[in-house]
Amino acid sequence: MFSTDVLVDAAASATILQLGGFFEAVSVVLSWPVIGYLVFGLLLGIFLGAMPGVGPAVGMVVMLPLTFPLDAHVALILLTAIYLGGLYGGSIPAIVLNVPGTAPAAATTFDGYPMTELGRAKEALSLSAMSSAIGGVISATIVILMIPFLISFVLLFRTPDIFLMAILGLLMITIVAKGSLVKGLTAGSLGMFFTTVGVSPIGYETRYTFGFVDLTGGLDYIAALLGLFAVAEMIRLKSMGDETIADTAINVEGRISTAFNNLIKHPVVLGKSALIGCFIGAIPGAGSTVSNFVAYAEALRSSNHPDKFGTGVPEGVIASETSNSATVGGSLVPTLAFGIPGSGAAAILLGALILHGMVPGPEMFSRELDVTYSLFVSILLGNFVILAVGLMAIPYVGILSRMDVDRFIPLVLVLGVMGAYALNFNWVDIYYLTLLGVIGYTMKKYNYSVIAFVLGAILGPIAEEHLWRSLQISDGSWMIFVSSPLTATLTALTFIVFFQPLIGYTVSRFR
Amino acid sequence: MSFTFSGESAFFPRVTSGVVLVGATLLLLRNRLPEPLYTIVNKDERLIGNEDTDEDELAASELEEDIGSGRTDSHIVLALMFVSFIIVARFIGLLFASPLFVLAYALWTEQPKHVLIIMVVIGALIPYLFMIYINLPVMDGILTEALF
Structure with missing residues (x-):
């Protein structure tokens, strides 16, 4: 009886602590200048997302070195806001130009652009703003409500489990996000190998410096992020030629009230797409590029008039936009809990997390719980800003989508170089950025997973340290990786994912 | 080794x-x-x-x-321009090389004169602000170090 009372008291104390953390996060996000950074980030994200081919990742990576002087939670809120805004912004050119501003808005073109052709662009844009906002709010609410359960789960992870999660995440990303497992593993391992340059975390010996003092500090992963997401992206953008600019004047016609009526007519599509987005976002490596197609396909499958999809039905826009926005909340769960991002933008956020001295994993749900809560609260509140800005910006979307990206490319490159130099005041970071800009563009061109490389570059030191610590704990015995049910499950999952192509091949032979 | x-x-x-x-x-x-x-x-x-x-x-x-x-040219030219920018910057410093790079890019993409001027000014402001606010040694280059 006594022990039950103690348990109840402990649970009540934990709940009070979590509620305290949540309300503290609300007050932090609503305080000045945090709210200002949130709104600025959202506006910048919408602006960059609306420029076809640019996307929020570029804005996030260029802003990353500029967040040095900011507090960790403010920096993370700013970057999350750019991410969130960019996902909504991507729908603008998808609807008015038939060119998705970002990959997660690709499915929006299917019905969004036909609505514009039918003279209902304003309705489609309003639907996009409302669906994005509602999707984001539902997803953030789900995750906030789940945090107490997540805490108990994440706190089960010990040193060997963290190492295994890093390897499993890398393997998952290679098969879920893009293409061949061999390509993904090679890219991820190359990213990890680059992190071994400089002082080793074990024994503090220098590795691969070839006598150059400048290499002692290693190759900074932020410079890698800048090279892959700013330089490589700008080269890719340039290779797209004039595809990114609207060549005709855009007429924004239609009614916002019709959009609202359409939205309340389809609560099931809205709810289902939000759940799909949140769930797929939480799968390491999947992200909004996948979720918008899955939600669109589900809306089409369950519709009474599937033949009308693709001709400008509101459900198509609702499904795609709700799900891609809902992915943000979901994708932060594996990013914060295990250090495994669901997308390029989430990988940059992970980089920011480490840059500001935080370690993804159990700490984010114990010592840094207030930061975790403030991120989700900022998503929750940010979606209301998206709704307001989205509806107010509708008359001006034509201007956004007709921006000449040539005016931004050299400035983004200069900002990227300055950001890399500012990391350690070391030219090695600029050379590394340049090298990865070229490698990154080639990787994209030949469908190698850039996210796998980034994950390797970010998680390399963490994986090495946890591997070494695990082997130290076990006196060098590899049996530590099957020593508990959780560890054994993770090891088994890692092997299954690794041998999945072989298993698939064998099964297909027997069929 | x-x-x-x-x-x-x-x-x-x-x-x-x-x-x-x-x-x-x-x-x-x-x-x-x-x-x-x-x-x-x-x-x-x-x-x-x-x-x-x-x-x-x-x-x-x-x-x-x-x-x-003939579509490949533009991004290869950009990549070459960027690498040249880094090499030039190593010699004359980022403060002077950045606006030159932006100017070269704006001329290449035939931007209107007023846009070109704005771009170059921003291209000069970015390294300048980094120098002012975080003391980034953007003037340091192999040649400029010898001169100043």
């Missing part, structure tokens, strides 16, 4: 570089691999899209199309 570190420090780089070597070799020789290795290496696992599409062949054919249409 630099391989003087202990076995403990060497383990992780050995594993990662080993995976890169094996993976790169498999990809390089993939058209000569025996079954089932050929299928496993060439198979693209994805949630959406055609699993059997050879992405590299697609990329290669796109590249050929680009060369035929």
Whole structure:
């Protein structure tokens, strides 16, 4: 009886602590200048997302070195806001130009652009703003409500489990996000190998410096992020030629009230797409590029008039936009809990997390719980800003989508170089950025997973340290990786994912 | 030359570089691999899209199309301009090289005069602000260090 009372008291104390953390996060996000950074980030994200081919990742990576002087939670809120805004912004050119501003808005073109052709662009844009906002709010609410359960789960992870999660995440990303497992593993391992340059975390010996003092500090992963997401992206953008600019004047016609009526007519599509987005976002490596197609396909499958999809039905826009926005909340769960991002933008956020001295994993749900809560609260509140800005910006979307990206490319490159130099005041970071800009563009061109490389570059030191610590704990015995049910499950999952192509091949032979 | 570190420090780089070597070799020789290795290496696992599409062949054919249409030039020129910018910056410092790079790019893409001026001003302001606010040594270059 006594022990039950103690348990109840402990649970009540934990709940009070979590509620305290949540309300503290609300007050932090609503305080000045945090709210200002949130709104600025959202506006910048919408602006960059609306420029076809640019996307929020570029804005996030260029802003990353500029967040040095900011507090960790403010920096993370700013970057999350750019991410969130960019996902909504991507729908603008998808609807008015038939060119998705970002990959997660690709499915929006299917019905969004036909609505514009039918003279209902304003309705489609309003639907996009409302669906994005509602999707984001539902997803953030789900995750906030789940945090107490997540805490108990994440706190089960010990040193060997963290190492295994890093390897499993890398393997998952290679098969879920893009293409061949061999390509993904090679890219991820190359990213990890680059992190071994400089002082080793074990024994503090220098590795691969070839006598150059400048290499002692290693190759900074932020410079890698800048090279892959700013330089490589700008080269890719340039290779797209004039595809990114609207060549005709855009007429924004239609009614916002019709959009609202359409939205309340389809609560099931809205709810289902939000759940799909949140769930797929939480799968390491999947992200909004996948979720918008899955939600669109589900809306089409369950519709009474599937033949009308693709001709400008509101459900198509609702499904795609709700799900891609809902992915943000979901994708932060594996990013914060295990250090495994669901997308390029989430990988940059992970980089920011480490840059500001935080370690993804159990700490984010114990010592840094207030930061975790403030991120989700900022998503929750940010979606209301998206709704307001989205509806107010509708008359001006034509201007956004007709921006000449040539005016931004050299400035983004200069900002990227300055950001890399500012990391350690070391030219090695600029050379590394340049090298990865070229490698990154080639990787994209030949469908190698850039996210796998980034994950390797970010998680390399963490994986090495946890591997070494695990082997130290076990006196060098590899049996530590099957020593508990959780560890054994993770090891088994890692092997299954690794041998999945072989298993698939064998099964297909027997069929 | 630099391989003087202990076995403990060497383990992780050995594993990662080993995976890169094996993976790169498999990809390089993939058209000569025996079954089932050929299928496993060439198979693209994805949630959406055609699993059997050879992405590299697609990329290669796109590249050929680009060369035929002359579309490849612009991003190669940009990459070369960027590398030149870094080399020039190493000599004269980022403070002077940045506006020059932006100017060269704006002239190449035939921006209107007023846009060009705004771009160059911003291109000069970015390194200047970095210098003012975080004391970034953007004036340092091999030549400028000798001069100033």
